[in-house]
Structure formats: structure tokens, C-alpha cells
Amino acid sequence: MTTLRSGHIIKLMPVDIETYKTIRDNLIKNNINHYTYKLKSEKTYRVVIRGLHASENIDMIKEELQAKGHAVRQIVNVLHRTTKEKLPLYFVDLEPQANNKDIFSIKYINHVKVTIEAPYKKKEVLQCKRCQRFGHCKNQCFRPFRCVKCGNDHPTSACTKTPESEAVCANCQGKHPASYKGCIKYKQ
Incomplete structure (x- = not known):
């Protein structure tokens, strides 16, 4: 301790x-009130599949990966940030196993040439969407809710702040939302 x-x-x-x-x-x-981190043994092993058409059947991808010895937890077709159209990109979450790294040697899925790679690392500081503090995520947070807009003790979805009133940071009490990248606490 x-x-x-x-x-x-x-x-x-x-x-x-x-x-x-x-x-x-x-x-x-x-x-x-506390937060924790997910155990390495509980974390999924995430990879990105490039090269499959956006209309590819996710169940077919899952079946093929399972036939090659991988335990698939979830497959998500990535959507374009603004248009929300499906992209030829899939996130695959595998159950933690000894053979997870073998997935990078797969060259074909459903007779289509693919590239399997590790996802890009985010360069941003992790911020909890529950308590607004930095360094952990909401999935492992058991602290009280803090609003990103007004800094009060309630979920952001229940906030009654009007657009005309000033935002208040839950971390530094500055006149900005808690998600502002210029916040002194974010920079620290």
C-alpha cells in the first residue's frame, strides 16, 4: 500500500x-469510492483487419477465425467518423490466449487477401467519462458521477445547464468543460 x-x-x-x-x-x-484497472488476464487482445469489404458478414469472419484456433469475443465493423458509413476495417477482440499473436500470420479470410495489424495507440491522456479524472476509464470506476459540463455531482446525461451559462471544469473549476485539452489538470 x-x-x-x-x-x-x-x-x-x-x-x-x-x-x-x-x-x-x-x-x-x-x-x-475507488477506481481500478482491468487485469491483464481479463483484457481482450485487439487487432485490426484491413482488406475485407465493408459488407462482409461478421459471423463468417468469426467462424473462419475460430476455425483457425482463435477465440473471438467480438468483431466490430468500424464506421466513418462523420458519415457513419461502414469502412473496410474491422476491430477484432480475442479472448486472452497463448496463441493470440499467431493471428498476424493469417493472410486470407473468406478467400480475400487481408492485413491484420495492431491498432494504433492513442496519444491522448485517458479520461474517465464518469468522474472526469484522468488516468483511468469509466468501466473500472466506482467514484461518484461528475458532470463534464457543469462539474456537479450528477451524470452528464442528467445535466440541466443551458448553452448560455458558462461551463465549469470538474477537475480545476475553470470556466471550460472537463474535457478541454487546455485544462491545467490535463496538462499536468
């Missing part, structure tokens, strides 16, 4: 997975 930031945060580092799960379950059961 370590104390961070002059006593405001306590970091627990369990010695094994069972201890981690016990601590996490007790924190959730007792409704204690």
Missing part, C-alpha cells in the same frame, strides 16, 4: 489475483 499526492490517494498493490479480486469485491460491496 502506498499513499499518493500528499495523502489524498491510497494505491493498493495486491500480491496475487485472488487478493485483488477480494479487495475489489469488498470495495464495491461497501460502496467505497
